[in-house]
Amino acid sequence: MEFVDLDLGPPDDRHLVVDVRAAALNFSDLLMSEDKYQVRPPRPFTPGQEIAGTVVSAPRGSHWNVGDRIASKIPWGGFAEQALVPCDSAFLIPENFSFELAAALPVTYTTSMVAFFDSTKLKSDQTVMVHAAAGGVGLAAVEIAKAIGARVIATASNAHKLDIAREHGADVCINYSDENWVEAVKDATSGLGVDVIYDPVGGDVGLQSLRCLARNGVILIVGFASGTIxxxxxxxLMLKRASAKGVYWHHDHDADLIKKMMDKMFVMLEKDLLKPLVDRRFDLAQLPDAMRALQNRDTTGKVVLAV
Structure with missing residues (x-):
């Protein structure tokens, strides 16, 4: 990675030019940088998909104005002083919400909203198990599941991360580094298993999760932070009449769905049911250090660059 000056290019009629004030990291940024993600930008490219900032230029006829405080998911290019943001993917940030917290919403919280309101319909009388529950998408999933009223079993790799998951609403916390973690999940559900599994980890954790699934349950495939699909x-799945469902969304195909999810999310935020956690803050030029911290799993919640 190099820290260099680049030309953003001329404005067009589809994008906002945004002064980036904060940009959040995701595991997909690591995968994209290693050319292992489903989205493969032509190289060289600027990573970064989750930003918050102020509009400095808007196409004529759009409903956006210079000075608007917005956050958005973008394909890439967010780890920069300025970024191009599609007009139809940005959303306004409430005045009482910081840029750093707003940068935590467009990818991780939206993904968890889609998981529990669209990929499956999580109900208040169900039990959900959230893997990597102290990470970005995991912690969002814990909070959203609790806001729905479900019972949440959180898993993570150490006691500190489990404490954070508990602080954000987890009812039962289990260390999946322990050999007997599957039995602990079965004990916590009186042998019935969990109705929904939220899995951003993949690999062996995802495979062993199937032993924890209740009859007619669903495992939501959110990502592969382990590096293994x-x-x-x-x-x-057949023996438990269970199903596996991929959790994925894209503004080009799911614009109406995302608007509904954002509306629900802001109701939860207004009720103080969601409390994004920014664990580590880095300056823009420290991006390699920030990505290394995320890759080494030295973080909880969101890692954010202050620009």
Whole structure:
């Protein structure tokens, strides 16, 4: 990675030019940088998909104005002083919300909203298990599941991360580094298993999760932070009448869905049900250090660059 001056290019009729004030990191940024993600930008490219800042230029006829405080998911290019943001993917930030907290919303919280309100319909009488529950998407999932009223079993790799998950609403906390973590989940559910599994980890954790699934349950495939894609044996699903569902969204295909999810999310925020956690802050030029911290799993909640 190099810290250099680049030409953003001329404004067009589809994008806002935004002064980036904060940009959040995601595991997909690591995968994209290693050319292992489903989105593969032409190189060289500027990573960064989750930003918050102020509008400095808006197309004529758009409903945006210079000075508007916005946050957005973008394909890439967010780890910079300025970024191009599609007009239809930005949303206004409430005045009482900081740029750093707003940068935590467009990817992780939206993904968890889609998971629990669209990929499956999580109900208040169900039990959900959230893996990597102290990470960006995991912690968002814990909070949203609790806001719905579900019982939440949180898993993470150490006691500190489990404490954070508990502070954000988890009812039961289990260390999935322990050999007997699957049995602990079964004990916590009286042998019935969990109704919904939220899995951003993949690999062996995702595979072993199938042993924790209740009859008619669903495992939500959110990501592969372990670096390994889970190969799910179909017979495991068949015997439990269970299903596996991918959690994915894109503004080009899901604009109406995302607007509904954002509306629900802001109601939860107004009721103080969601409390994004920014664990580590870095300056823009420290991006390599920030990505290294995320890759080494030295963080909880969101890692944010202050620009």
């Amino acid at each position: 889970t190969e799910i044996p179909a017979n495991r």
